[in-house]
Amino acid sequence: MNKVSIVRCPDYSNTKRAIAEALELLDGLENIIHPGDRVLLKPNILAASPPESAVTTHPLVVASMCEFVLQAGGKPVVGDGAGISRPGATSKALKVSGIEEAARKAGAEVVNFETAGFALVNVPDPLQFRKLYIANPVLEADVVISLPKLKTHELTYYTGAVKNFFGVLPLKCRKEAHLLGKRDLFGEAVADVYSVVRPGFAVMDGVIGMEGNGPSHGKPINSGVILASQDCVSLDIVAAEMIGFDPLKIPTTVGVMKKGFGNQCPVVVGTPLKDVKMKFKPSSGGVSTAPSFLTHHLGKYYKIYPRINRRKCTHCGACHLNCSPHAIERLEDGSFRINEEKCILCYCCRELCPNNAVEIKKSLLAKLLTEMTT
Numbered sequence: 107m108n109k110v111s112i113v114r115c116p117d118y119s120n121t122k123r124a125i126a127e128a129l130e131l132l133d134g135l136e137n138i139i140h141p142g143d144r145v146l147l148k149p150n151i152l153a154a155s156p157p158e159s160a161v162t163t164h165p166l167v168v169a170s171m172c173e174f175v176l177q178a179g180g181k182p183v184v185g186d187g188a189g190i191s192r193p194g195a196t197s198k199a200l201k202v203s204g205i206e207e208a209a210r211k212a213g214a215e216v217v218n219f220e221t222a223g224f225a226l227v228n229v230p231d232p233l234q235f236r237k238l239y240i241a242n243p244v245l246e247a248d249v250v251i252s253l254p255k256l257k258t259h260e261l262t263y264y265t266g267a268v269k270n271f272f273g274v275l276p277l278k279c280r281k282e283a284h285l286l287g288k289r290d291l292f293g294e295a296v297a298d299v300y301s302v303v304r305p306g307f308a309v310m311d312g313v314i315g316m317e318g319n320g321p322s323h324g325k326p327i328n329s330g331v332i333l334a335s336q337d338c339v340s341l342d343i344v345a346a347e348m349i350g351f352d353p354l355k356i357p358t359t360v361g362v363m364k365k366g367f368g369n370q371c372p373v374v375v376g377t378p379l380k381d382v383k384m385k386f387k388p389s390s391g392g393v394s395t396a397p398s399f400l401t402h403h404l405g406k407y408y409k410i411y412p413r414i415n416r417r418k419c420t421h422c423g424a425c426h427l428n429c430s431p432h433a434i435e436r437l438e439d440g441s442f443r444i445n446e447e448k449c450i451l452c453y454c455c456r457e458l459c460p461n462n463a464v465e466i467k468k469s470l471l472a473k474l475l476t477e478m479t480t
C-alpha cells in the first residue's frame with residue numbers, strides 16, 4: 107500500500123511542524139535511513155530565482171529536511187543541477203534560491219551536480235535511453251529523497267517528485283530528451299532516469315505552488331500543503347489530482363508506471379484530499395507545433411560548447427584527468443582538444459581550469475536564443 111500524507115501548512119513559518127507531522131504519518135524517516143547513511147536531498151533548483159517567485163523548493167523545506175535526516179542518523183547532502191541554458195547556472199541558482207545558505211546552516215553538505223562529475227550507467231528496461239550519464243553524488247548516496255515544488259509544467263503539465271530527477275543529467279542528455287519532441291517520449295526519458303535513481307522518499311513543497319506558465323514563468327499560488335510519501339509516483343498522483351489535473355495523463359507518471367513503478371490508487375493519510383483540492387491554471391506553453399523532424403533538425407544547431415583556448419592553456423592536464431566521459435584528448439604535441447561528440451556539456455573543465463583557458467562558444471542559434479532570454 108502506497109501512502110501519501112497531506113498536512114496543511116498555511117505559510118512557511120509552519121514548515122518544520124508540518125513536515126514533522128507529514129513524516130510521522132508515514133512512520134518517520136528511520137525506516138529508510140540507517141545510521142551513517144549518506145542521504146541525498148534533491149530540491150528543485152531550476153534557476154536563479156528567489157524563494158518568493160516559487161520556482162525553486164523553499165529553503166525552509168530543505169533546511170527542515172536536513173535536520174530530520176540528521177535526527178534519523180543520516181548525513182544530509184543537498185544538490186541539484188540547474189536548467190539547461192547556460193554553464194555556471196547551478197552555482198548562481200544555489201545562492202539566489204537561498205538553498206545553499208539554508209542547507210549549510212542546517213548542517214548539510216552542498217553539491218553542485220554541474221561540477222561534481224557524472225558516470226555512465228545502464229538503464230534497466232530502457233524506454234528511450236539504454237545508458238545515461240548521472241551525477242556522481244546521486245550514485246554515491248545510500249538514500250535519495252526528492253524535494254519537489256508543486257508546479258505546472260509546459261511539457262509535462264505538472265512537475266513533481268518524479269520529474270525532479272531530470273536535474274541529475276548533464277546538459278547534453280537533457281537536450282537529447284527534449285529533442286524527442288513529444289510529451290509521451292519525454293515522459294519515458296524521465297522514467298529511464300527515475301529507474302536508475304530509485305529514490306526512497308519524497309517531501310513536496312506545496313505551501314506556495316506555481317500555476318500558469320510553469321515551471322519558471324508562472325504565478326505563485328497559495329496552496330498551503332506539505333505532501334510526503336515513500337513513493338514518488340504515488341505522491342505525484344495525489345498532488346496532480348489535488349490541483350485539478352488528471353494524474354494518469356501526466357507523461358512522467360505514465361512513463362514510470364509503464365516501467366512498473368507506483369500504484370494507481372495511493373492511500374491518503376492526514377488531511378483528506380477533498381479538503382485541499384483546488385484548481386491550478388495550466389501552462390499555456392507546450393511542445394512545439396512544428397513537425398518533430400524540424401524540431402530535431404533545429405535542435406542540432408543549438409549548441410553551447412566548451413573550447414580550449416590554446417594561448418591560455420599551460421597543458422597542466424587537470425581538465426583531461428577530470429572529464430567524466432574522457433572527451434578531452436591529449437594531442438601528440440602535449441596540447442589538449444575537446445572531442446565534441448563525446449562531450450556531455452557538464453562544464454567541469456571550465457570550473458577546474460586554473461588558467462581560465464576553457465571558453466564557452468555558442469552557435470548562432472544559441473546566441474540568438476540566449477540573448478532573447480537574458
Ligand code: SF4
Pocket residue numbers: 412428429430431432433434444448449450451452453454455456
Ligand atoms: S569536455 Fe568539459 S564539458 Fe565536456 S564532458 Fe569533459 S569536462 Fe564536461
Ligand code: SF4
Pocket residue numbers: 414418419420421422423424425426442458459460461462463464
Ligand atoms: S585545465 Fe586548463 S590549463 Fe590545464 S590543460 Fe585543461 S585547459 Fe589547459
